[in-house]
Amino acid sequence: MAIEENGVADSATLVSDGVTRYPVAPGYRVNVRRGPGTKYGIVRTLPYGMSVPVYCQKPGEWINGPYGTSNLWDNIADGEFVSDAYVRTGSDGYVAPRCD
Numbered sequence: 619m620a621i622e623e624n625g626v627a628d629s630a631t632l633v634s635d636g637v638t639r640y641p642v643a644p645g646y647r648v649n650v651r652r653g654p655g656t657k658y659g660i661v662r663t664l665p666y667g668m669s670v671p672v673y674c675q676k677p678g679e680w681i682n683g684p685y686g687t688s689n690l691w692d693n694i695a696d697g698e699f700v701s702d703a704y705v706r707t708g709s710d711g712y713v714a715p716r717c718d
Contacts, residue, residue: 639669643684648704654678654691670694674717
């Protein structure tokens with residue numbers, strides 16, 4: 619599945635489990651945290667060029683990143699969140715269900 623923004627297709631793709639993977643901002647190694655904010659511990663750091671699934675999203679700490687300022691955090695695995703400001707979803711809003 620390609621998403622277009624300003625006439626340019628990005629590399630979002632639909633994976634076999636029905637969850638779309640979105641690219642992390644080029645040139646950034648993004649910290650993955652246990653919750654939606656920098657006060658939560660770092661679980662791991664994503665390598666350059668990574669794409670991530672977004673299973674659900676929840677509001678949390680406001681973060682300024684390459685894709686703007688956002689308080690949305692993307693759940694990329696069980697107990698793992700990254701700021702949506704570092705993920706090219708093509709939207710300033712929700713692209714996945716809200717997390718419980």
